[in-house]
Amino acid sequence: MGAAYRSPARARAGDGADRRLLRALDGLYVIPSGHHRPDTGRADAARMLACDDRTLTALARHGLPSTGERGRERFDSRDLFNLALYSGTGRTPVERDVTSLLRWTRSSCEDLIAPRVSRFELGVACGDPDGCRPDARNALARPRTGAYGGAVRHVRAHPGRGGRRVGGAPDAAATTARSSGPAMAISAVLRTVGDCPVLRAPALRAIVREFIGAEPRYLRLPVELRDDPDLVPRGFAGCGAASRYIERLCREEGVPATTRIGWVVGLPDVVHAWVEVVDDDGVTKVIDPTFTLLSEVIPWSNPMLRDPSLAFRTNRLVPTGLHVGGDVASHTCGRAAGTAERPNARVTTRIVPLRPTA
Incomplete structure (x- = not known):
């Protein structure tokens, strides 16, 4: 370490x-x-x-x-x-x-939670210079905004050049879409909406206050350390590590919590992580520690980002059904598994706003 x-x-x-x-x-x-x-x-x-x-x-x-x-x-x-x-x-x-x-973090509270509509595209292709074997398999995470008050429409899966037919829209209940062949892509139109409800459980407020008070720094880390929660008490964290750390504190206090990964509109090449908690009122709320960390280095960012009494969820958040440690895109072609971190998988992500509100 x-x-x-x-x-x-x-x-x-x-x-x-x-x-x-x-x-x-x-x-x-x-x-x-x-x-x-x-x-x-x-x-x-x-x-x-x-x-x-x-x-x-x-x-x-x-x-x-x-x-x-x-x-x-x-x-x-x-x-x-x-x-x-x-x-x-x-x-x-x-x-x-x-x-x-991250200049959008300076926006008003209203702008940070108003509905947004975006075009989403995620693709994976074999990057092996020796070519792809016939038994190749692909898996792509599906965006799932419904639990956050949004919607996913016009979902289509595409096999890519040389791939086998995927079959149109993937199973709406599935966490991932899958296909065979050297490449695959999935597209959709997303409606995302933010929220900033009050955290009611004293334990949750204390956990967020403790995290903010420790003033950990956001870091770019090796993939092997990116999700290590033990870095946080030492003053350092990536979004995966911070999310796992808060999840751990919540469970120690008996608060139901789980990590979640996905994307942020405007940062398509970054797989983001945050925490979902069940508050005393029975409502599942989002604690997003990364924007708390980065607000320190963004001049004039909205103070809501560092308010320990609020569960801020930006309208730019695009969740998947996966937790920290999951792969949003993978390709296996008989030689070796490939993900966004491995050289034989080329992953592309595009999230393009269609209009500010809808």
Whole structure:
């Protein structure tokens, strides 16, 4: 497991280092050595951190993990992303991209819960360079917005080039749609709607308050650690880990809870995770810890995101029938299983708003 890096060193006058990046480095969760992926050279690393070469040298000298000889180091892009996100400089591409992608969190409460209509498309195809075997199998998660007051219409499954006929609309009760062949796609029109009911159970309010008070940082993590709830008490989490942690606390307090995965309109390439809880009034409500985490780095985000008395569910949430740890897309072609994290499966997701409200 990794640990928060606590460097004893500080930037010295004249070394050219950006002091804010060095301060952020003090609290960086280092990707554990067993998962380290040296996928980024110096030039790209400097661009991600919006720093000069001298600053990057100082960061490497003071503990930013790297491999290779000095001056030709290679870094893990996840370390760079996490450092940039919490650098506080406001000028890194990571900060700007996250702020841009989540600018909707600044919207009014009314805009965050009003109905939306979107076109949804999810596809998987074999990415094996040697070609796909005839016994290939595909599975795609179906969007299921009905439990959240929305609707899924015009669902169609398509076999893709060379695949066998799927049979039109998949079973409405099924969690996934399945087919044989080298590729598959599923499409639908979604109506999503948000909600922000009050959390009535004192235990639930206390759990959310504890989570917010711990101030964990959202991280980009290796897939093997992404859903690890034990990272949260150490101050770090991805959406899967945070959701599993809150689920654990709820069950310890006797509150029925389960994790859920799906997508967020505007962030189609990210598989999101959150928690469903049953409140004292018998109503199932959503606790979405990720937006609580990210609201810290989004200037002027709606304060509702950090209110421990509310169960905020954005109108951009697209749930599946799967829990944290499930695969929204998979392809197996006789050689090896392939998912969004494995190279022989190419996954594409598009969620395009058709109109703001309906």
